Amino acid sequence: xxxxxxxxxxxxxxxxxxxxxxxxxxxxxxxxxxxxxxxxxxxxxxxxxxxxxxxxxxxxxxxxxxxxxxxxxxxxxxxxxxxxxxxxxxxxxxxxxxxxxxxxxxxxxxxxxxxxxxxxxxxxxxxxxxxxxxxxxxxxxxxxxxxxxxxxxxxxxxxxxxxxxxxxxxxxxxxxxxxxxxxxxxxxxxxxxxxxxxxxxxxxxxxxxxxxxxxxxxxxxxxxxxxxxxxxxxxxxxxxxxxxxxxxxxxxxxxxxxxxxxxxxxxxxxxxxxxxxxxxxxxxxxxxxxxxxxxxxxxxxxxxxxxxxxxxxxxxxxxxxxxxxxxx
Amino acid sequence: xxxxxxxxxxxxxxxxxxxxxxxxxxxxxxxxxxxxxxxxxxxxxxxxxxxxxxxxxxxxxxxxxxxxxxxxxxxxxxxxxxxxxxxxxxxxxxxxxxxxxxxxxxxxxxxxxxxxxxxxxxxxxxxxxxxxxxxxxxxxxxxxxxxxxxxxxxxxxxxxxxxxxxxxxxxxxxxxxxxxxxxxxxxxxxxxxxxxxxxxxxxxxxxxxxxxxxxxxxxxxxxxxxxxxxxxxxxxxxxxxxxxxxxxxxxxxxxxxxxxxxxxxxxxxxxxxxxxxxxxxxxxxxxxxxxxxxxxxxxxxxxxxxxxxxxxxxxxxxxxxxxxxxxx
DNA sequence: GTGAAAGCGCTAACAA
DNA sequence: TTGTTAGCGCTTTCAC
Numbered sequence: 001x002x003x004x005x006x007x008x009x010x011x012x013x014x015x016x017x018x019x020x021x022x023x024x025x026x027x028x029x030x031x032x033x034x035x036x037x038x039x040x041x042x043x044x045x046x047x048x049x050x051x052x053x054x055x056x057x058x059x060x061x062x063x064x065x066x067x068x069x070x071x072x073x074x075x076x077x078x079x080x081x082x083x084x085x086x087x088x089x090x091x092x093x094x095x096x097x098x099x100x101x102x103x104x105x106x107x108x109x110x111x112x113x114x115x116x117x118x119x120x121x122x123x124x125x126x127x128x129x130x131x132x133x134x135x136x137x138x139x140x141x142x143x144x145x146x147x148x149x150x151x152x153x154x155x156x157x158x159x160x161x162x163x164x165x166x167x168x169x170x171x172x173x174x175x176x177x178x179x180x181x182x183x184x185x186x187x188x189x190x191x192x193x194x195x196x197x198x199x200x201x202x203x204x205x206x207x208x209x210x211x212x213x214x215x216x217x218x219x220x221x222x223x224x225x226x227x228x229x230x231x232x233x234x235x236x237x238x239x240x241x242x243x244x245x246x247x248x249x250x251x252x253x254x255x256x257x258x259x260x261x262x263x264x265x266x267x268x269x270x271x272x273x274x275x276x277x278x279x280x281x282x283x284x285x286x287x288x289x290x291x292x293x294x295x296x297x298x299x300x301x302x303x304x305x306x307x308x309x310x311x312x313x314x315x316x317x318x319x320x321x322x323x324x325x326x327x328x
Numbered sequence: 329x330x331x332x333x334x335x336x337x338x339x340x341x342x343x344x345x346x347x348x349x350x351x352x353x354x355x356x357x358x359x360x361x362x363x364x365x366x367x368x369x370x371x372x373x374x375x376x377x378x379x380x381x382x383x384x385x386x387x388x389x390x391x392x393x394x395x396x397x398x399x400x401x402x403x404x405x406x407x408x409x410x411x412x413x414x415x416x417x418x419x420x421x422x423x424x425x426x427x428x429x430x431x432x433x434x435x436x437x438x439x440x441x442x443x444x445x446x447x448x449x450x451x452x453x454x455x456x457x458x459x460x461x462x463x464x465x466x467x468x469x470x471x472x473x474x475x476x477x478x479x480x481x482x483x484x485x486x487x488x489x490x491x492x493x494x495x496x497x498x499x500x501x502x503x504x505x506x507x508x509x510x511x512x513x514x515x516x517x518x519x520x521x522x523x524x525x526x527x528x529x530x531x532x533x534x535x536x537x538x539x540x541x542x543x544x545x546x547x548x549x550x551x552x553x554x555x556x557x558x559x560x561x562x563x564x565x566x567x568x569x570x571x572x573x574x575x576x577x578x579x580x581x582x583x584x585x586x587x588x589x590x591x592x593x594x595x596x597x598x599x600x601x602x603x604x605x606x607x608x609x610x611x612x613x614x615x616x617x618x619x620x621x622x623x624x625x626x627x628x629x630x631x632x633x634x635x636x637x638x639x640x641x642x643x644x645x646x647x648x649x650x651x652x653x654x655x656x
Numbered sequence: 657g658t659g660a661a662a663g664c665g666c667t668a669a670c671a672a
Numbered sequence: 673t674t675g676t677t678a679g680c681g682c683t684t685t686c687a688c
Contacts, residue, residue, distance in 0.1 A: 001465075003665060014675045019667060029673060044461065049441045050381035051665035055680045059378065061421070061443075069410070070403045079398050082424045086431070091438060093389070094422035096410045103414070110419060113377040115389075133372065137329075220601070247605050273548070274602035277575050331681060342659045347683060357657060379681035383664045 002045045010043070011036050022047060053114075062300065063111040063119040065095040065104060072272045073242070073289055074122065077143065080293020081120060088301065090117075099124050099217065108134055118300045123147070125186040141300040143292060146188045153303065153312045155296040159189045162285040162318035163196035163239075166267050169283070169320060170237050171204055173327055175265045179212040179235035181226050181245050190215075190241055193269070197239065209233075216245065223248020231258070237265030237326065243272045243284055246325075250278065265326040281323035288316045330373045338371070339364050350375060381442075390628065391439040391447040393423040393432060400600045401570070401617055402450065405471065408621020409448060416629065418445075427452050427545070436462055446628045451475070453514040469628040471620060474516045481631065481640045483624040487517045490613040490646035491524035491567075494595050497611070497648060498565050499532055501655055503593045507540040507563035509554050509573050518543075518569055521597070525567065537561075544573065551576020559586070565593030565654065571600045571612055574653075578606065593654040609651035616644045 008015045013032065020028040021036035039045075053059045064081055066074045082092050093116055095107040104124055111119055118139040123130075126147045134140060141153045170178055180197055183190035194213065201208055212233050216222035223245035230238055231252075240246040246268030253260055260266055260280045268275060271286035295314055303309050336343045341360065348356040349364035367373075381387045392409055394402045410420050421444055423435035432452055439447055446467040451458075454475045462468060469481045498506055508525055511518035522541065529536055540561050544550035551573035558566055559580075568574040574596030581588055588594055588608045596603060599614035623642055631637050 005665080015666075016668085016676080017674060020674090023667085027673065032673080044465070046437075046440050046442070046465070048382070048665055049443050050378055050385075050387065051680090052667080053378035053680095054376070054382050054665085054682085055667050057378075057680075064422075068407075069397065070400065070407050072398065072400070072403075075398045075400075075403050078422070079396075079424060082397070082422065083426075086424075086434075089438075091443065092422050094392075094406070094410065094420050096407060096414075098411075106414075109374075110417075112374050114374070115377050115419065137372070137374070244601075247602070251605060273572075274575070274605070277579065277602070277607065278605055279607050333681080343682075344659060344684080345657085348658085351683085355657065360657080376681055379664090380683080381664095382666085382681085383683050385664075 002043045003048070004045070007036065007039055007043065007045050011039050057114075059115060059117055060089060061091045061093055061116040062297070063093045063095060063107075063116040065097060065107050065111070065119060066122045067097055067099045067124055069094065069096050071244070073270050073287070076289035077122070077293040077296075080290040080295075081297045082293075083290075084294045084297035084301075090301070097124055101125060105130070112138060118304045120296050120300055125184055126188075127186075139300060139303040141296050141303065143296045144189060151311060153299050153314075155292055155299060155314045156189075156316070157287045157292065157318050158315045159192035159318075160196045162269065162287070162320075163193035164200055165318075165320040166269070166283070166285050167197050167200045167239060169322065170239065170265060170267055170326055171200065171206075173261075173265060175237035175326075176206060177209070177212070177234065177236045178265075179230035179233065179238045180214065181223060181230075181238060181240045181249070182213065182215050183218040183241040185215050190218075193241070216241065218242055218245060220244045220248040220251075224252050227252035231256075231264075235264070237261075237267070239267045239269075241269060243268035243270045243275050243282060246282055246284070247278065250280070250282075250325075254279065260325050261327050267326045271321050275321075276323065278325075280325045283323045283326035284321050286319040286321050288318070292316060330371045331376070332373070335364065335367055335371060335373050339367050385442075387443060387445055388417060389419045389421055389444040390625070391421045391423060391435075391444040393425060393435050393439070393447060393449045393451075395425055395427045395450060395452055397422065397424050399572070401598050401615070404617035405450070405621040405624075408618040408623075409625045410621075411618075412622045412625035412629075418629070425452055429453060433458070440466060446632045448624050448628055453512055454516075455514070467628060467631040469624050469631065471624045472517060479639055481627050481642075483620055483627060483642045484517075484644070485615045485620065485646050486643045487520035487646075488524045490597065490615070490648075491521035492528055493646075493648040494597070494611070494613050495525050495528040495567060497650065498567065498593060498595055498654055499528065499534075501565075501589075501593060503565035503654075504534060505537070505540070505562065505564045506593075507558035507561065507566045508542065509551060509558075509566060509568045509577070510541065510543050511546040511569040513543050518546075521569070544569065546570055546573060548572045548576040548579075552580050555580035559584075559592075563592070565589075565595065567595045567597075569597060571596035571598045571603050571610060574610055574612070575602075575606065578608070578610075578653075582607065588653050589655050595654045599649050603649075604651065606653075608653045611651045611654035612649050614647040614649050616646070620644060 021033040097104040122144045227249045268282045268284035271284045275282040349361040425432040450472045555577045596610045596612035599612045603610040
């Protein structure tokens, strides 16, 4: 493996000069730089990042810790992050927590070993204590799920506004008894949407029945499984935590000859690519996933470059997408 | 930031001893180890990977270079890779080439700077020359698309077998004039499936019409756009390079009141999650994406640990999934 | 069982 | 404009 000294020897200069040639330093003559660069190319010299990282105390890597890359929502967020980082020469370390708290902790410790210059975290069941330590040693920005009482920046979608929009729409369509399949109890996204749901119902003088408010793991399978319970409770419509869950609900309805939206209205959340192509196109809420990724990456980089920048909270506005699954 | 020397000073031992305590060395008394480990915990000491990477000439990171993380196929492959690496304490650097050759090259150069111990590559429009240099400096395993005349390991799905299965099925259903929407001309996956298509047609004495064999960028949009051309050619069925393209074809058919499968049969490839939930459930080929990811990661790690292991070619067998989109 | 010293490959003061 | 020197934080040989 050819190193900086080999190049230096061959060019009859010092390692410093080679370093200067490679790092666009002004303190070098154009002639020397060209000659060195040519030699590097010729000999296939590639700088050793480990050595640079050590001395510069910087890795040019960002850690992205998300619940599940096979979920389209997170895939788009990742792509947004990746596209921003690429432009500025940063790399991305992808960590899939698999919605598992232990994995999340393991990954955080892994990244904390000065492997990355900062962390973007979409936490699973977040609690303040889990992150107090890490945010003191490395810049960390959260997305999606928020934790109160933590001095960090945050980028999210406005869950309250999005849920208000779609629940109001359901009411307008004549549905009254609306079951809800939520995510985990500790998910702030889930809780904010539940709050919007309750507020809208109260404003419309509709009684809130706790027995049709279900928590889940936010998966297709859970949507499928939990539908039976709601059907037995005779709900007129179901509002789900995401489109995958809504598709699970739809599958149950198809298999049991329940007509959508005649027998039951279904509303999702996320607007995944396939939502428009379903047997009954899904009424849902569009979230700006790609932009979320770009934004959170941008903020993190700002915090890395500018040590004491004020913490920011950015809330992106979602959009109601009316299709066919929720029209009485 | 607390370093190994701080711990050494506090424990009144040398840095060497601390290092031994942290690295499960045998050359240290149990008592000293425990004391040091406690102190590390107490002081929040975290080893600096950059320093370890430099001296050990190893990063415990793997680069994964894929065309597009928002494509479910690649998302599952990534998850497979990630799940394998996690078990053995490796990290994953995700690079999204966006199906762009320049990006791919940029990322390869980025990774080559000793940022990772090996690379998993799913190339875009691969040519031998592009990779000759890199494979000499770093272990690299390819997946999906294969390049001949390169001394590397490879893991793929059996495209020829998969395409044979589904084209045979289409023929059995009575379709004769079958249009094809392929991927890029240089994609080996695409070419192998085309070969299977041709072989099956020839074996069944059906004429091959080049004008209904179309190349594309393998996107939903291209599926939508290219369908018109095939409809004008009066094809009886369309076989597509992936399910997204098939969904584009379906969208065109829906918008033009063309009934599936009565007026036209549609067959996809990949079996993405939503394929079963489409207006007309999609007949397709299931590929073992997650397992592909795990396998390719496993092979790469073997090559890293065992410098001169023989190159392997592993071909996973896909499965025909018969649904409703292709039944006459 | 433990420590001193050397050095991984690079960058940055400082000197020339 | 260029080179000398020191050192980033760790691991490893070798001596004790």
